[in-house]
Amino acid sequence: MVKSYECWLIGIMVVVGVLWGGIVAQADDGVPGQVVDLYGPVRQENIPVNKPSFSNQEDMTEQGVLATMSIGGLNIFDSTTAADVYEALGNSKSDIQNGLVRYGLIANGLYWDSDVDSYILTSYQKIYGNNSVSMQDAEMALTRPLNHYKEAGYYYAVLNGTKNKYKSLIRIDEVNGQGQLTSYTSKIGSASEAIGQYVLSPKYFSDNKSLIDTKTGQLIKVKTVPSEEESYYTFPINLAVDSSTLAIVPTSSVRQAKIRYQLPNGTTAAPSIKCNGYAGLTIPVVSPHVPGYTPDKAEIKLDFKSDQETYIVNYQKDRDSTTDDTSSSATEISNSSDSEAPNIGEKMGPVKIYTKKTLYTYKASTFRQHQRIKRYVKKARAYSPIFKVVGTARSVNGVLRYQLANGTYVTANANYVGKLYWQGTHYTKLFVTNPRGINAYDGKVFGQATKKAYYKQGTIVSIVRRVKNGQTSRYQLANGTYITGNKQWVTPNKPQKINKIRTKRNIKLYKDVDFTRKVKAIKAGKTLKVIGWDYSHGYDQTAYGTLRYRVNGGYVTANSKFIEVAKY
Template identity: 50%
Template sequence: MAVIMKHSPVDMNQGPQTFTSVPQGQLLHATVNYKFADGTEAAPSAKLSGYKGLTTVLAKSPTISGYTPDQKAVAVAFAPTEKTYTVTYKANPTTPPTTESSASSSTADEATTFTPFKIYGKRALYTYKNATFKKNQRVSHFAQKAKAYAPIFEVVGTAKSTSGNLRYKLTDGTYVTANTDYVGKLYWQGMYQKLYVTNPKGTNAYDGTRFAQATKQKHYRQGTPLTVVKKIQVGQATRYELTNGTYVTGNKQWVSPTKPQLVKQVKVKRTIRLYQDVNGSTSIKRIKPGKTLTVTGWDYSHGRNPRLSGTLRYRVAGGYITANRQFVVAN
């Protein structure tokens, strides 16, 4: 069986797209990872396919507000041994925040000593042009998401609205509420004896606290309990040392001190579908009532779409199913 591959030229002025027929057995693969400087995921990895000798494939780095990639595009070469490329995103330089005199609550000296930190969105929210929020000054809307996919913002200053409400100033100059019902700090700050891996992709342990320079030692799957012996602060980020001497992130999108309710099996109550992907875009088959399925993890649809709230799905053999209790019940 052959795979028909479409290629776009590196320079779009050089000519039209071309197509190549490649036997399935000769198909080669490459991966481009997108990471923040602390080693956490900045965007989903790009999985590319090609054939030996193909070196003109460019993987354009996605745009992430407030950050600049060290490579705008990656020239990918395919080889028998799968190649992995990494693009690192660094926070854009910021200047001390300035606010309207009527909204500011900080002195000039306080502004120059402000230490930036990261937050995540807990509920649906907007960013605004000014610290006094008005509907006609909304800039971006973010839907409520599961914590693993919640929007992340870097705070570079504070301000107050004309009515005295505290706001956070972000790297792009916009403002977001500081209400803790809507936003929270991205990293755990406490010392915990146990952490649990909550991210659908699991998490990695490294031999050092600065993940960009450290070496990955182990991968822990979603749901794995981790025993902690020490908490370490690395700039904005929190790291936790484990009993085996390795370090994991304290990012709330990846781990939690609260033990998750693990569902190991579900029984089908009403006919459901097994889907190839978590978004439910490709149906594989129907599953009739009475069937018992083993659950290996959980995830949420529309994870990386900031404008759509996600729906909980269970990961089972072959794909994903609904977690709706009207259709399945945990055994």
């Protein structure tokens, strides 16, 4: 039973506690007795053995202490927690937990309210020490049994955090109904993960306003979080980029624009892009690369002068894109000899490509049938042959070829070969397609020592940015790890996923994808759950592959004569 108590919280907690519905308790006068201190993350690895003394609030800040409570008369047991103490003082555990997280957001520049002055900000930065605090961290701080100092009757709790790894300049502006812009804040935000949470005070945001990323033209989803005193607003922010500029705009003033990319026959050349903005905003959008075609506009500048405006970018076929590089050219043969030296273009750093169709390697850049070196058959992308390109060359007719590291030549026709690594910087998701799955690593250099996680085929991973590691692409995930950008393993295009199949005829289940080890027969009408997919004759570059479905116990045919899709 609590006879009397005194609660002393540093002034910055009093200010913000009032703003957020309060972590502050009104305490009765009492006789000082047992004391409980609450340390911030800056001291999580260095708690003093003896109870420190505080003569003022600055002393507490320098010691990394968020709060100290004199609670004479409160019985402390081995199982007593900080939450027990706070609730005995009439405070809600959930309010305290939310407050501890929010103070961390203030310290890390992820909270905007003009009432948070430089003194408050500096104090929290000292106490949190460049650490991020999650709801789980706050929960643990409040529900773990109290620790005790060397002196009897003195206890403490510790709020742990995780060191910040990401930081980005975040600018927030407001545009009023007349199009006038006011700059609210521009400061560095930091967090332990690439995607942080930003909090806006209801002074600056409301349910009839929208938030726009002025670099990408995307609407940002803002979540309303109710509290006892007033609601506040939170949204995800990408801290893996150098900077972000966001605009708070009346929803009624938001304008939309669309860009369509089309081929000469009117069909789609690339997915359309939809952007959001407001009058006075300009967003440059670079036209995407389409193999074998050139856009009539390299860049579109969206000015949002009107709503629902549509821009069209037309793609024209490149001059050499229709040349069949896998067959001999009569003109080339008649104008060349066996001893012809290739017309070398420029040397280039090694770049890897993969094959899309059946092709040959040749001795020279002018392709002649009797100079073929090796035939490579068309394979599923996961098993396509890979070549290392070290330079370019042209045939006597000027057709572009790739010179390989072994001195042979292949076509440069985009219908037959492509770059091995995805180059897109705008991807937000990648789908794991390789039957063997992929690993995630703690760094751009992949190795057994840096392996952190495994993602099986069919997994969707969220992407925050692309990074280069030499000539290869890596993509960083929201948790800070990296995965490959190799097209044989992942794709930004959602694959059609088959969940269940039904047998139309009697089929066999095999242990291996090449159907050499029979397991059992499966009767017609049987429904099977599909776990994944693979192809026969995987890395055999002389044999075409056949699609198989992986089910419990092995592999079955994907031939539509024998099975049908029961569920996508």
